[in-house]
């Protein structure tokens with residue numbers, strides 16, 4: 001992928017995280033996206049979240065498919081690993097990377113076209129395997145890179161820039177993910193950094209496949225009156241169902257909350273997600289309740305945001321497959337190569 005390097009200027013007094021790094025150290029190349037594209041705001045939120053989490057750049061694997069959204073990994077954490085793969089195939093490549101090295105922090109960036117059309121099958125299976133990753137969909141309702149055709153997330157009745165009306169039903173990625181067995185599902189808006197940053201942090205702390213659908217307006221092809229993925233429409237119709245805070249293992253839980261409206265969810269690394277229900281009726285730990293609420297609000301024209309569903313008890317891919325606890329690169333040669341006798345025994349068994 002072509003990129004323009006960003007000049008690095010070290011300003012005195014910049015805040016440093018636990019690793020002694022500044023936010024600038026978590027940036028990437030200069031963005032080549034259109035000015036005002038929602039995807040760039042998401043990049044800024046990713047930079048902030050990864051910096052706040054003090055993620056070591058060499059532990060980060062940035063994966064993507066094809067699309068404007070899939071260019072995002074070039075724009076954050078230049079010192080990380082990255083693979084810009086084939087359209088809709090990010091989940092397979094991410095699966096290979098995480099299978100080989102379970103110590104990686106995997107962040108996959110996809111688009112609504114990439115995930116809900118050509119990559120729909122892959123989207124379903126990475127959820128089913130519960131691969132330990134953040135799966136982010138930068139959702140603008142169009143194929144931005146190929147000049148603004150309706151995507152599968154375009155709502156029926158919404159219009160294209162030149163007035164054409166979309167008559168097909170839309171695929172709702174959050175409802176689809178919850179119904180397919182996802183263990184962490186959230187939705188946010190590129191223009192709501194306050195909500196998005198803690199959601200990204202919670203998704204990374206989650207031990208399994210954390211799906212984040214982020215409404216990310218395409219200013220060039222889908223930001224007009226009649227679009228349900230524009231800045232104006234999303235701002236007007238957003239409904240916060242939950243607010244999230246991530247409390248790291250060493251930190252004291254000081255967040256104030258009223259009785260009955262906060263669900264603390266303990267993560268495997270010792271951190272805690274504090275899930276504050278904005279709507280007291282909402283239950284983000286019940287799959288049927290979450291689906292029912294989403295459908296009820298969708299029919300009223302609302303775009304529900306926040307952490308919509310979480311289940312921390314289901315095993316992730318390595319636990320399901322009972323793989324070695326050591327990344328393959330650190331395994332002794334004898335463990336990787338069982339030898340001729342063991343292979344012959346295996347062949348016999350399979351005959």
Ligand SMILES: Cc1ncc(C[n+]2csc(CCOP(=O)(O)OP(=O)(O)O)c2C)c(N)n1
Pocket residue numbers: 066067068069070087110111112113114115118138140142143144145146151
């Ligand atoms: C196999 C294949 N089919 C089709 C394309 C053409 N193509 C490139 S990007 C894209 C859609 C991108 O849409 P989306 O994933 O929503 O990303 P956006 O650009 O909107 O961020 C398509 C159809 C391709 N690159 N490869």
Ligand code: SF4
Pocket residue numbers: 032033034036037038039068069140144145217218219220221
């Ligand atoms: S075409 Fe749309 S999605 Fe692509 S960079 Fe421009 S504004 Fe963003």
Ligand SMILES: [Mg+2]
Pocket residue numbers: 067111112113138139140141142143144151
């Ligand atoms: Mg798109």
